[in-house]
Amino acid sequence: MAKMMTGYDAVAEAVKACDPDVIPAYPITPQTDIVERISEMVADGELTSEYVRVDSEFNAASTALGASAAGARTFTATCSQGLKLMSEPLFSASGMRLPLVLAIANRSLSAPLSIWGDHTDTFAERDGGMIQFYAEDVQEAMDNIAMAYRVAEDEEISLPALSCLDGFILTHVQEKVEPFSRKEIREFLPERSPVHTLDPSDPKTMGAYARPEHWTETRYEVHQAQLKAKDKIAEAVEEFANIFDREYGLGYNGLLETYRAEDADVLLVALGSVCGTMKYIVDEYRQRGEKIGIVRPRVYRPFPTEELCEVLEDAEAIAVVEKDISLGYQGGLAIDIKSALYSNGSRIPILNFIVGLAGRDVKKDNIKNIVEQTKELRGKLPEDIEFGKEERWEPLRTELLEDDKK
Amino acid sequence: MTDDPYKNLKISKGAVVKPRTSLVNKTGSWRSERPVVDHEKCVACGNCEKFCPDMAIKETEEGKFEVDLDYCKGCGICAEECPVKAIIMKEEEK
Ligand code: SF4
Ligand code: SF4
Numbered sequence: 001m002a003k004m005m006t007g008y009d010a011v012a013e014a015v016k017a018c019d020p021d022v023i024p025a026y027p028i029t030p031q032t033d034i035v036e037r038i039s040e041m042v043a044d045g046e047l048t049s050e051y052v053r054v055d056s057e058f059n060a061a062s063t064a065l066g067a068s069a070a071g072a073r074t075f076t077a078t079c080s081q082g083l084k085l086m087s088e089p090l091f092s093a094s095g096m097r098l099p100l101v102l103a104i105a106n107r108s109l110s111a112p113l114s115i116w117g118d119h120t121d122t123f124a125e126r127d128g129g130m131i132q133f134y135a136e137d138v139q140e141a142m143d144n145i146a147m148a149y150r151v152a153e154d155e156e157i158s159l160p161a162l163s164c165l166d167g168f169i170l171t172h173v174q175e176k177v178e179p180f181s182r183k184e185i186r187e188f189l190p191e192r193s194p195v196h197t198l199d200p201s202d203p204k205t206m207g208a209y210a211r212p213e214h215w216t217e218t219r220y221e222v223h224q225a226q227l228k229a230k231d232k233i234a235e236a237v238e239e240f241a242n243i244f245d246r247e248y249g250l251g252y253n254g255l256l257e258t259y260r261a262e263d264a265d266v267l268l269v270a271l272g273s274v275c276g277t278m279k280y281i282v283d284e285y286r287q288r289g290e291k292i293g294i295v296r297p298r299v300y301r302p303f304p305t306e307e308l309c310e311v312l313e314d315a316e317a318i319a320v321v322e323k324d325i326s327l328g329y330q331g332g333l334a335i336d337i338k339s340a341l342y343s344n345g346s347r348i349p350i351l352n353f354i355v356g357l358a359g360r361d362v363k364k365d366n367i368k369n370i371v372e373q374t375k376e377l378r379g380k381l382p383e384d385i386e387f388g389k390e391e392r393w394e395p396l397r398t399e400l401l402e403d404d405k406k
Numbered sequence: 407m408t409d410d411p412y413k414n415l416k417i418s419k420g421a422v423v424k425p426r427t428s429l430v431n432k433t434g435s436w437r438s439e440r441p442v443v444d445h446e447k448c449v450a451c452g453n454c455e456k457f458c459p460d461m462a463i464k465e466t467e468e469g470k471f472e473v474d475l476d477y478c479k480g481c482g483i484c485a486e487e488c489p490v491k492a493i494i495m496k497e498e499e500k
Contacts, residue, residue: 095420095421096421096422097420098420158420195418195419195420196420196422203424203425204423204424205422205423205424205425206420206422207420207421208422208423208427208428209428209431213412214412214415214421217417218417218421221419
């Protein structure tokens with residue numbers, strides 16, 4: 001039965017249904033409510049997990065890694081600076097092929113200090129071998145936890161997975177969701193069967209030293225597992241739809257979803273909750289007969305290269321709208337999409353809009369401005385956009401800048 | 407020298423290996439200073455063994471604390487932690 005739930009409640013409920021053995025926890029806004037809610041479940045006896053109150057995020061991720069090495073199903077959550085502190089053990093977890101599932105309540109990184117949301121934190125972890133899911137709404141944030149476990153713990157994959165939901169926008173908003181029970185989850189999510197486990201009666205060394213003659217191949221295997229995860233995500237969304245009757249990008253292997261994209265000549269690409277506002281604007285344009293659509297990657301790593309090429313190839317102009325910037329170049333998503341499309345022979349002009357950093361609202365007018373600027377590029381080529389002008393800030397309050405920076 | 411366990415090593419998932427494979431990596435060659443234990447002064451407290459980050463100091467059967475120079479990297483922590491200054495660091499010569 002549907003219930004009104006905040007994003008943090010929904011994630012905690014999902015974790016309860018997935019029933020991890022070990023949950024190391026350390027608070028950070030706006031994630032705190034997830035582990036706080038879980039601690040209540042443990043205290044009330046609803047969840048029998050070992051709840052470990054650790055002294056830092058480094059310790060949280062390390063404890064999860066150790067527990068995973070011993071064969072346990074684990075969960076932890078964090079964001080922002082906390083994710084930075086977890087970064088080192090998370091890179092190790094992927095190299096050691098240890099599945100961990102984390103909920104990330106996406107938030108910006110200092111400085112300046114900000115407690116509000118954007119995607120800077122998880123984009124900074126891009127190259128660490130972690131699978132990255134992005135949810136558009138509370139229901140998806142909940143469902144992605146179950147899918148993250150299934151894919152991460154698959155014997156062939158064995159990697160950490162970050163299940164991302166926009167800080168505050170999704171963690172603290174109430175939406176109607178269909179919760180799932182432990183009984184239903186058992187059908188979808190098999191027990192973990194670890195490849196190797198730490199066991200004193202059969203000692204082995206994990207995360208050992210590798211010489212130059214071996215390191216490359218271990219990294220290559222992590223890369224192969226990432227690519228293989230695409231098939232596993234495709235299987236997971238299909239199975240999920242069968243059991244729970246909720247569909248996530250079935251036509252695109254579960255890696256992306258589209259909205260009114262089929263015949264669109266202008267396509268907006270974005271991750272997460274901002275797509276809700278974008279749908280509203282797209283409907284307005286469609287009412288006037290203008291062919292605008294949305295493509296929303298659900299997964300950023302592994303990167304849905306083929307699926308994006310397929311869905312974007314007939315557009316006349318593309319706007320990549322994102323809440324991060326690789327300082328000194330462009331937004332990370334735009335960089336990857338250009339690389340995928342242009343190496344596939346595409347000649348579609350692409351603009352990159354940096355929006356919603358550190359919780360700045362992305363308003364209807366911002367989306368309209370983005371659509372209008374992108375519409376102007378129809379019928380043009382990538383080289384028609386002046387080099388260095390592909391990336392635009394929507395909006396940039398130039399009145400706040402010192403005079404010589406305008 | 408023992409057979410190199412890294413030779414033709416196949417990579418298991420997560421590069422999990424049998425213990426003690428790293429024994430072939432003789433890190434003693436990294437050392438620029440060596441610890442020398444003065445057994446007259448030593449009171450066998452075991453501090454040096456506890457603090458050595460490379461587990462390169464071991465208690466012998468006679469109850470003496472000896473440095474395994476195959477693995478000692480010469481960090482000097484043992485000398486620092488010895489309460490009776492029984493360990494001095496001596497520069498290695500070529
Ligand atoms: S110098 Fe360092 S490595 Fe060598 S025995 Fe002393 S503590 Fe151990
Ligand atoms: S720390 Fe000093 S006194 Fe103690 S066992 Fe080592 S050498 Fe001997």
